[in-house]
Amino acid sequence: MGVAAALLLTILYFTVGVMSGLRSAANLVVAPFAWTVDQVARPIGHIFAGTINYSDVLAQNQKLRYELGRAQLALNEHWALYRELQQVTTQLHVPFVSTLPVVSAQVTAISPTSFAATVDISKGRDNGVLAGMPVVANGGLVGSVIATTPYGATVRLITDVRSLEGVTWGSGSTSLVVNGRGVNNGLGASSVVLTTTLKPGTMLVTDGLSGGLFPPGIPVARVRQVTLTPGASTYSLTLEPAADLAHLSYVDVVQWEPST
Amino acid sequence: MSRALLVVTLVTLFVEGLQLAVFSTWRVDGVVVMAVWLWPLAMGLAGYTTLGIWSAIVAGVFFDTHATTPFGLTAVVGVALAYGASRLGREGVGDLDSAAWWVTPVLAGVAGLVAPVLYVALGAVALNFGLWRGSVLTVMVVNALAFAVVARPVTRLARAVGRLGGTRR
Numbered sequence: 001m002g003v004a005a006a007l008l009l010t011i012l013y014f015t016v017g018v019m020s021g022l023r024s025a026a027n028l029v030v031a032p033f034a035w036t037v038d039q040v041a042r043p044i045g046h047i048f049a050g051t052i053n054y055s056d057v058l059a060q061n062q063k064l065r066y067e068l069g070r071a072q073l074a075l076n077e078h079w080a081l082y083r084e085l086q087q088v089t090t091q092l093h094v095p096f097v098s099t100l101p102v103v104s105a106q107v108t109a110i111s112p113t114s115f116a117a118t119v120d121i122s123k124g125r126d127n128g129v130l131a132g133m134p135v136v137a138n139g140g141l142v143g144s145v146i147a148t149t150p151y152g153a154t155v156r157l158i159t160d161v162r163s164l165e166g167v168t169w170g171s172g173s174t175s176l177v178v179n180g181r182g183v184n185n186g187l188g189a190s191s192v193v194l195t196t197t198l199k200p201g202t203m204l205v206t207d208g209l210s211g212g213l214f215p216p217g218i219p220v221a222r223v224r225q226v227t228l229t230p231g232a233s234t235y236s237l238t239l240e241p242a243a244d245l246a247h248l249s250y251v252d253v254v255q256w257e258p259s260t
Numbered sequence: 261m262s263r264a265l266l267v268v269t270l271v272t273l274f275v276e277g278l279q280l281a282v283f284s285t286w287r288v289d290g291v292v293v294m295a296v297w298l299w300p301l302a303m304g305l306a307g308y309t310t311l312g313i314w315s316a317i318v319a320g321v322f323f324d325t326h327a328t329t330p331f332g333l334t335a336v337v338g339v340a341l342a343y344g345a346s347r348l349g350r351e352g353v354g355d356l357d358s359a360a361w362w363v364t365p366v367l368a369g370v371a372g373l374v375a376p377v378l379y380v381a382l383g384a385v386a387l388n389f390g391l392w393r394g395s396v397l398t399v400m401v402v403n404a405l406a407f408a409v410v411a412r413p414v415t416r417l418a419r420a421v422g423r424l425g426g427t428r429r
Contacts, residue, residue, distance in 0.1 A: 026326065030276050033276060033277030034281045038277075109326075110285070113334070114291050114395070114399045115327075115399075156328070161391070184398065
């Protein structure tokens with residue numbers, strides 16, 4: 001059994017890399033147990049829901065959320081497009097999400113821990129998904145791809161504490177860096193200079209600066225609260241993600257790389 | 261002992277499945293209840309040091325392969341909980357039969373409070389300084405409450421599994 005396990009790990013190591021190999025091996029071992037538990041837990045959940053066709057309704061609901069999200073994204077992008085048009089003389093040929101190819105994928109798993117905000121998706125390297133690509137859904141930026149396998153990828157959400165995004169608003173003359181504050185805490189920005197004119201409700205979009213991690217104009221978050229500490233020369237922002245991250249079922253991976 | 265290890269490994273894998281299929285999906289206020297920490301803790305409270313540590317390693321390693329957090333952290337925290345609890349369990353402090361009924365839930369609650377802090381602290385040692393920026397306090401409170409509520413039945417299960425494997429404490 002030990003030899004078989006070592007052989008399996010070796011094969012996985014040489015085909016898909018160390019961590020991917022470990023993950024694949026772990027998935028192989030745990031999957032039957034998780035499947036069994038899921039098979040028991042799911043009907044109980046359905047009983048609690050009290051609906052015979054709960055699964056179908058849920059799937060339909062997820063699909064509708066996805067379509068609604070795409071519509072919201074398009075709506076938000078129209079606003080950004082208007083701003084882009086105003087600056088067209090200086091930004092000709094700058095790539096924009098609506099003109100870039102996307103790969104649609106289904107969310108297959110969410111991070112099992114409270115300490116990381118990530119999701120796994122159903123498309124990977126074989127479908128053209130690469131690390132660093134932005135991911136959008138439900139009306140805005142969801143995150144970026146941080147790891148891929150041939151058949152799947154891991155997306156770090158914008159609320160993850162390790163996420164950073166350069167954003168702008170209004171005329172696009174000022175940029176800010178916003179960061180994730182954890183699964184439940186949305187996003188935030190600190191040390192925002194007092195001369196910056198931001199008020200609750202302002203939509204922040206990716207700034208698309210040269211060398212940035214995202215193309216311009218993707219809605220990231222709305223300002224929820226502006227906090228000024230008395231005597232301080234800067235203020236901090238509490239932001240609400242533009243995308244509904246709590247109900248991610250389908251996402252679009254934008255085939256755009258930072259270097260392009 | 262090998263039979264006990266096998267039994268505990270199988271049960272631990274079921275706990276792992278329960279964690280991934282249920283607890284990681286049905287979150288409480290966005291927080292994941294860490295059954296993969298509770299199980300080794302319960303093994304420890306039942307007085308099984310080796311089995312507790314083994315279950316912590318198995319549960320932690322398999323869990324960490326599913327997460328993007330530093331590899332091995334969950335296992336190390338689980339081992340610490342299992343070892344600490346087993347010291348208490350062997351001295352009868354957390355014993356289900358002789359101690360007061362509330363001792364086991366209180367110990368589990370304290371473990372639920374301490375575990376996330378330990379996780380964040382060890383994360384910093386592993387040069388991952390961002391873990392504290394999440395909702396650590398919420399994670400602590402939710403896990404403490406969850407651990408306290410289910411501590412007694414889970415510890416009974418751990419004791420039964422230990423006996424099933426033919427291991428004496």
